[in-house]
Structures are given as C-alpha cells and as structure tokens.
Amino acid sequence: MKEPTMPLAEPTETLSTPATDATERILAAAKDLFAESGFDAVSMNAIADRAGVSKANVFHHFKSKNDLYLAVLKIACSESHAQIDQLGSDKGAFVARLRDYSVSHLASMLQDEKISRLVLRDLLENGPQRGKEFAEQVFGENFAGLVEILRSGQKKGELRKEIDPAMLATLLIGADVFFFQSRDVLRHFPDVSFTAAPERYSAMLAEILLHGILPKP
Amino acid sequence: MKEPTMPLAEPTETLSTPATDATERILAAAKDLFAESGFDAVSMNAIADRAGVSKANVFHHFKSKNDLYLAVLKIACSESHAQIDQLGSDKGAFVARLRDYSVSHLASMLQDEKISRLVLRDLLENGPQRGKEFAEQVFGENFAGLVEILRSGQKKGELRKEIDPAMLATLLIGADVFFFQSRDVLRHFPDVSFTAAPERYSAMLAEILLHGILPKP
DNA sequence: GCACTGACTGACCGGTCGGTCAATGTGATG
DNA sequence: CATCACATTGACCGACCGGTCAGTCAGTGC
Structure with missing residues (x-):
C-alpha cells in the first residue's frame, strides 16, 4: 500500500498542463482503487497518496468520499x-x-x-x-x-x-x-x-x- | 443498525442449552451479518450486539475476526x-x-x-x-x-x-x-x-x- | 505595492475499528 | 469450604477512518 510514486509526473509540463491536473489524477486514482477493492475498502488517504496529493486536497476538489465515488461512477x-x-x-x-x-x-x-x-x-x-x-x-x-x-x-x-x-x-x-x-x-x-x-x-x-x-x- | 433485540432468547432453556450456547449465537449472528454486508462492512461490535454478548466474549471464543469469518464460511x-x-x-x-x-x-x-x-x-x-x-x-x-x-x-x-x-x-x-x-x-x-x-x-x-x-x- | 483568489498542505478532530487485559462470576471437583 | 477452570465483562489501547481548519503560496488584476 506504500506507493509514493509520481511525486511530479512531468516537470516540463507544469505550465502547459491545465489547472485540473490534480483533479484528473485524483479521479484516476479513485477509479483504480474503487474498481479494485470497492468503496469501503479504499481510504481517502490511499487515494490521495496514489494521486500524489494531500488528503485535504482531495476534499478540496470533492466535498466527500461519496461525492468522489459518484463522480468516478x-x-x-x-x-x-x-x-x-x-x-x-x-x-x-x-x-x-x-x-x-x-x-x-x-x-x-x-x-x-x-x-x-x-x-x-x-x-x-x-x-x-x-x-x-x-x-x-x-x-x-x-x-x-x-x-x-x-x-x-x-x-x-x-x-x-x-x-x-x-x-x-x-x-x-x-x-x-x-x-x-x-x-x-x-x-x-x-x-x-x-x-x-x-x-x-x-x-x-x-x-x-x-x-x-x-x-x- | 440499532437492534438490541433478543437480550435473552428463552430464559427457560438456560439450563438445558449446552455450554456452547454463546458460540452458536455468535456464529449465527456472524453468518447473518457477513452474508448481508461482507467481511469489511461488519464490525465485531455489531456481531456481539446481535449475539447478545460482549465484544470481548466474541474474542474469547474466536481468536480473531478472520478466524470467526473462516468458521462461518x-x-x-x-x-x-x-x-x-x-x-x-x-x-x-x-x-x-x-x-x-x-x-x-x-x-x-x-x-x-x-x-x-x-x-x-x-x-x-x-x-x-x-x-x-x-x-x-x-x-x-x-x-x-x-x-x-x-x-x-x-x-x-x-x-x-x-x-x-x-x-x-x-x-x-x-x-x-x-x-x-x-x-x-x-x-x-x-x-x-x-x-x-x-x-x-x-x-x-x-x-x-x-x-x-x-x-x- | 496591494488585495484577492483558488490550489494546496500539515495538524488535528471525534469516532470506530480490531484486539487486549485484569477482574468478576460461576459451576464442578476435592 | 477451598480450589480450579472457564465463561463473561467493562475498560482500555493504538491505529486508522472521514472530515475540518487555519494558514501557506503562486498567480492575477488594479
């Protein structure tokens, strides 16, 4: 469960990438984890880790875990x-x-x-x-x-x-x-x-x- | 989720029932809950409550949650x-x-x-x-x-x-x-x-x- | 320079989780 | 009655949960 991977995906793209970069990474991470283990077995910490952001940031983009799940679904x-x-x-x-x-x-x-x-x-x-x-x-x-x-x-x-x-x-x-x-x-x-x-x-x-x-x- | 039902099933049977009474009640409760919601979504507290015993007692009869689940399965x-x-x-x-x-x-x-x-x-x-x-x-x-x-x-x-x-x-x-x-x-x-x-x-x-x-x- | 905004963070909250433990009750054996 | 084995309990623990919050920082308009 320890995957501090991709701290920064492409440093050269910092300017070209849209502001929704984090949002998309969160959605992708959530999709993977939810599909793999289901709603209950996935923690917001795990999603944040895989997306390379802080847990608080996940809650900044999605008001709740349920909200994030619905967006993914x-x-x-x-x-x-x-x-x-x-x-x-x-x-x-x-x-x-x-x-x-x-x-x-x-x-x-x-x-x-x-x-x-x-x-x-x-x-x-x-x-x-x-x-x-x-x-x-x-x-x-x-x-x-x-x-x-x-x-x-x-x-x-x-x-x-x-x-x-x-x-x-x-x-x-x-x-x-x-x-x-x-x-x-x-x-x-x-x-x-x-x-x-x-x-x-x-x-x-x-x-x-x-x-x-x-x-x- | 609040079901303090069956605090004592049949008080007249207290002597006739075997010593494994609690064990069987725990197994029955666990079977119901695990079947209904799966392993992760069921807490030992919920099982203990439904069985009418304390959580510690559940751990007395089964060494772990996984153990109880395996017994049920x-x-x-x-x-x-x-x-x-x-x-x-x-x-x-x-x-x-x-x-x-x-x-x-x-x-x-x-x-x-x-x-x-x-x-x-x-x-x-x-x-x-x-x-x-x-x-x-x-x-x-x-x-x-x-x-x-x-x-x-x-x-x-x-x-x-x-x-x-x-x-x-x-x-x-x-x-x-x-x-x-x-x-x-x-x-x-x-x-x-x-x-x-x-x-x-x-x-x-x-x-x-x-x-x-x-x-x- | 300055005010404002939104992305972002670490620290923290109350609560629940699985699991432990010392203490108490109880029933059989001597 | 003393003793022992065992069922049972409430209190407790560290870990983790979803969620909050005060505050940092970079960018933007004036």
Missing part, C-alpha cells in the same frame, strides 16, 4: 454507455447480429476491466445505494437494446416464437457477466479450457444458444 | 456441499436429469440465501483470499459433478459431441448465479417477467439449452 457509466451504443449495429442477418453481439459485449467488458468491475460491483451490491441509479440505467439500456434486437428478429421469424426475448437477453448478458466474474476461479478447474480465450467462449455460447433458438435446424 | 460450505450432494441423482434419462439439475440447483441456492451469498461473495471477490480455498472446493465439486453428468450423457449420445461439457456446465451454473445476483435489478425492468418465478426461469433455461443440445430435434 458517473464517468465509468458514460464510458460504458458509449461502448454499448456501438454494439447494436442494424446490419446483417439476425444470426450474425446475435453472434456479433455475443462476442462484442464480452470483449467490451474485458477491454476496460476497471470500469466493468466498478459498475458491476455497484449494481449487484445490495448495500446502501450509492449510485445505483446510474449503474442501473446503463445496465437497463444495455438490456433493453438487446431485447429489441431479439424482438425484431422474432417478428421476422428468425427466432422461435416460444422464446422469451427477455429470458434470452438475461442468458446472454448473464453468461458474459459470469465469465467476467469467475474466470479467475474457473481457470483453476482442469475441465475448463476457455478462460484465456473469451472469443472462443462467446462463439461456443452463440453456438449452443442458436441451435436451440433457430426454428428450423 | 466453513459451516456454510459444508451445508452447501450437503445440498449439492443430493443433486446428482443417477436416475432417469439424461434430459430429465438435466432439467432436474437446472431446477434443483437454483432452488437450493435460493433456499438458504445467506449461505449462497456468503460463499459467492468470498469466491468472486478478488481481494485478499480469506477462505477462498473452502469456497473454491465447494464450487469446484459442484462444477465437476455437473461436468460428469454431462460427459456421461455425451457418451450415450444424448448430448451432441461438439458440445464442450465444461462450457455447458459454466452456462448452467452461470445462469443460476446471475439470476441469484441480479434478480433485484432485473425486477425493475418491464420486459422481465420471471424474477418472482425461479422455477419458470429454470424451465425456460433448460428449454433453450436442450433444443440446442439434443442431437435430433
């Missing part, structure tokens, strides 16, 4: 939202779209692990609602978008009528979330061979689901 | 293990077995919510390994048992050869874990209709998977 949610937006491309056949969604969704989760962990932790924790609103909105739009894709496919007859789109969406997202959460554990099991190859996991997932989804095999 | 794991053992009944056809497993597994998770939350939290947390060994063992045996069922079904030709048993097992367990974790969130989504009916969720899950699994639809 808001940024994470907006970044998450941006990634999700470019997921539902309307091109191609339904099967291709679903395969694409499966691969892209998991890949985007793994791409910025910190953000995913941050949002997921806040969303699935049942403690005091800190910023559950933001996280739930992101998750909700993600979910609704997927349901929409499935429903449109269902109307065109590319998805069996008996299938509940919300159930299938839950299964798709749940499979990705579970992979994200448990890959470190699954890695220890001899039977599991896909923990290091998420794209293979996505492909197998789509394969299993499709052959139960397609109306005519 | 050990019990939870053994109970979890007992429930899992009666899951893999060898009777019936493969399809029925898989349907049965899907329903029973989720039901057993929901039956003792505290235990499930406790084990899952410890297992999926990436912080310091408190008792990850125990939780991982339980989860591992659960997983291995399911893989075994699937493999035997595959040998008899009741499961497509292209299917990776470990992948299918991950999907089955992951679907249940995700449902368990996110049902409070999913409940807020208008498209979702199964949050209050886990047996319907299990049935739909089996339905989707089977029609992709069965070699001849």
Whole structure:
C-alpha cells in the first residue's frame, strides 16, 4: 500500500498542463482503487497518496468520499454507455447480429476491466445505494437494446416464437457477466479450457444458444 | 443498525442449552451479518450486539475476526456441499436429469440465501483470499459433478459431441448465479417477467439449452 | 505595492475499528 | 469450604477512518 510514486509526473509540463491536473489524477486514482477493492475498502488517504496529493486536497476538489465515488461512477457509466451504443449495429442477418453481439459485449467488458468491475460491483451490491441509479440505467439500456434486437428478429421469424426475448437477453448478458466474474476461479478447474480465450467462449455460447433458438435446424 | 433485540432468547432453556450456547449465537449472528454486508462492512461490535454478548466474549471464543469469518464460511460450505450432494441423482434419462439439475440447483441456492451469498461473495471477490480455498472446493465439486453428468450423457449420445461439457456446465451454473445476483435489478425492468418465478426461469433455461443440445430435434 | 483568489498542505478532530487485559462470576471437583 | 477452570465483562489501547481548519503560496488584476 506504500506507493509514493509520481511525486511530479512531468516537470516540463507544469505550465502547459491545465489547472485540473490534480483533479484528473485524483479521479484516476479513485477509479483504480474503487474498481479494485470497492468503496469501503479504499481510504481517502490511499487515494490521495496514489494521486500524489494531500488528503485535504482531495476534499478540496470533492466535498466527500461519496461525492468522489459518484463522480468516478458517473464517468465509468458514460464510458460504458458509449461502448454499448456501438454494439447494436442494424446490419446483417439476425444470426450474425446475435453472434456479433455475443462476442462484442464480452470483449467490451474485458477491454476496460476497471470500469466493468466498478459498475458491476455497484449494481449487484445490495448495500446502501450509492449510485445505483446510474449503474442501473446503463445496465437497463444495455438490456433493453438487446431485447429489441431479439424482438425484431422474432417478428421476422428468425427466432422461435416460444422464446422469451427477455429470458434470452438475461442468458446472454448473464453468461458474459459470469465469465467476467469467475474466470479467475474457473481457470483453476482442469475441465475448463476457455478462460484465456473469451472469443472462443462467446462463439461456443452463440453456438449452443442458436441451435436451440433457430426454428428450423 | 440499532437492534438490541433478543437480550435473552428463552430464559427457560438456560439450563438445558449446552455450554456452547454463546458460540452458536455468535456464529449465527456472524453468518447473518457477513452474508448481508461482507467481511469489511461488519464490525465485531455489531456481531456481539446481535449475539447478545460482549465484544470481548466474541474474542474469547474466536481468536480473531478472520478466524470467526473462516468458521462461518466453513459451516456454510459444508451445508452447501450437503445440498449439492443430493443433486446428482443417477436416475432417469439424461434430459430429465438435466432439467432436474437446472431446477434443483437454483432452488437450493435460493433456499438458504445467506449461505449462497456468503460463499459467492468470498469466491468472486478478488481481494485478499480469506477462505477462498473452502469456497473454491465447494464450487469446484459442484462444477465437476455437473461436468460428469454431462460427459456421461455425451457418451450415450444424448448430448451432441461438439458440445464442450465444461462450457455447458459454466452456462448452467452461470445462469443460476446471475439470476441469484441480479434478480433485484432485473425486477425493475418491464420486459422481465420471471424474477418472482425461479422455477419458470429454470424451465425456460433448460428449454433453450436442450433444443440446442439434443442431437435430433 | 496591494488585495484577492483558488490550489494546496500539515495538524488535528471525534469516532470506530480490531484486539487486549485484569477482574468478576460461576459451576464442578476435592 | 477451598480450589480450579472457564465463561463473561467493562475498560482500555493504538491505529486508522472521514472530515475540518487555519494558514501557506503562486498567480492575477488594479
């Protein structure tokens, strides 16, 4: 926990860097630590140390620990939202779209692990609602978008009528979330061979689901 | 957080109850609180209060907070293990077995919510390994048992050869874990209709998977 | 020169944390 | 009754928590 690193990042930039330099360093440090260990397990001292500022300065830029956490979560949610937006491309056949969604969704989760962990932790924790609103909105739009894709496919007859789109969406997202959460554990099991190859996991997932989804095999 | 409840549970039993009365009350209180809020967010004072004893007495029966947590987790794991053992009944056809497993597994998770939350939290947390060994063992045996069922079904030709048993097992367990974790969130989504009916969720899950699994639809 | 501002800091606050300890009560054994 | 083992307790400790505060300092406008 002792990291007095980066006392001064780039001394040559002291004039060119904006006044918000410290604020951004604090946000970055908080993002890392909150994502890694959660709200309770991170102290303002630790954040200040990693950001290279004093604890009092953190309170100068953010009125409370909760405020800082909300700021971090808001940024994470907006970044998450941006990634999700470019997921539902309307091109191609339904099967291709679903395969694409499966691969892209998991890949985007793994791409910025910190953000995913941050949002997921806040969303699935049942403690005091800190910023559950933001996280739930992101998750909700993600979910609704997927349901929409499935429903449109269902109307065109590319998805069996008996299938509940919300159930299938839950299964798709749940499979990705579970992979994200448990890959470190699954890695220890001899039977599991896909923990290091998420794209293979996505492909197998789509394969299993499709052959139960397609109306005519 | 103020619950001075049960100062004396049953005063008539003071003699009939064994000397380990306090120990059991401490374990019960710790189980509840740890399952509800996790290790860090629970103080020894809170546990002592709920158990109706002094904090010093808790330290008399358990040498440290970590020790108490491990004791709770050990019990939870053994109970979890007992429930899992009666899951893999060898009777019936493969399809029925898989349907049965899907329903029973989720039901057993929901039956003792505290235990499930406790084990899952410890297992999926990436912080310091408190008792990850125990939780991982339980989860591992659960997983291995399911893989075994699937493999035997595959040998008899009741499961497509292209299917990776470990992948299918991950999907089955992951679907249940995700449902368990996110049902409070999913409940807020208008498209979702199964949050209050886990047996319907299990049935739909089996339905989707089977029609992709069965070699001849 | 001077007033003003915002970034920044070390020292400090009340409170809670996990953990310790000497003292007291109690029940069984002799 | 004396003794011993053990359950139980309130008082206490140092460490750390989130948060506050008085004050330093560099830059800016007049």
